[in-house]
Amino acid sequence: MYYCALCTIHACNKKDLDKAPKNxxxxxxxxxxxxxxxxxxxxxxxxxxxxxxxxxxxxxKTRLEETIDFAKRCQYKNIGIAFCVGLSNEAKILSKVLSYNGFTVNSVICKNGGISKDFIDIDSNVPMCNPIGQANFLNEAKTDLNIILGLCVGHDSLFIKYSEAPITVFAVKDRILAHNPLGAIYQADSYYKDKLFPKKK
Structure with missing residues (x-):
């Protein structure tokens, strides 16, 4: 087992492996x-x-500037955006920024196909998200790099599983914390302590 998250030495970052723990x-x-x-x-x-x-x-540089820089250094021309319907406006702006900076942009919304949630045995009037469809359509468009914009937990997993192009994440979904999930980490010892470390029965 590996415990890098609990390590206090970080010998790897200091190029001092003599002090590294055994595991x-x-x-x-x-x-x-x-x-x-x-x-x-x-x-x-x-x-x-x-x-x-x-x-x-x-x-x-911001994450957006770094993404543009990275894509240009890799000589990627065709960029794919797999985005959540809840971030449609953000996707529109991202698409415009990338296009302005010389990229061809293909974007596919999460609700593509309008598939009923009955298909996955859930009774709902809201169509299911279709990350496999997003990956397939961007594969068909032969994108060089795909950007995830706000896909839900799990949906992002399926998109990553089926995307043929390399993937980078621009933003992740967190409906409570304005898409900043680290907010919960920063408050883990205070406001969110009871939620993240509930008393065990």
């Missing part, structure tokens, strides 16, 4: 094989571009 992934023999995977042409391109985006725009 540190950095010490695993598989690391040599993992490093070899980066030699794949597409993987190398993505790894290098993303590292340059971080190092050259650190603390200066």
């Amino acid at each position: 540190c992934p950095s010490l695993d023999e598989k690391m040599k094989k993992i490093k070899e995977v980066y030699k794949d042409e597409e993987n190398f391109k993505i790894a290098k571009a993303s590292a340059l985006v971080v190092s050259e725009g650190y603390g200066e």
Whole structure:
């Protein structure tokens, strides 16, 4: 088992593996094989571009600016947006920004197909979300990079599973915290403590 989230040393970030705990992934023999995977042409391109985006725009560029920079460095031309109907206006603006910056943009809404929730054994008047459809239509459009914009928990999992193009996340769904799920983490020891750590019966 791995416990990086509980580690206080972070020897990997300091290039000081002598101080790494015994179960540190950095010490695993598989690391040599993992490093070899980066030699794949597409993987190398993505790894290098993303590292340059971080190092050259650190603390200066927004997530949107970084996404544009990343796509340009990777020479991606055709961008896909898989978005939630609840973020239609945001999707429209994102599409306009990407188009203005020279990209071809294909966008597919979550409710594509208008499939009844009866199909997944739920009695509702609201159509189900169709992330597999979003992935399939963007695959058909031969997008170079797909952007997730506000897909629900689980729907994003299915989209990621079926997308053929690499994926980046622009925004995630959190209806309570204005799509900022880290708000719950920042309040985990105060306002949200009882919700996140309910008393066990």
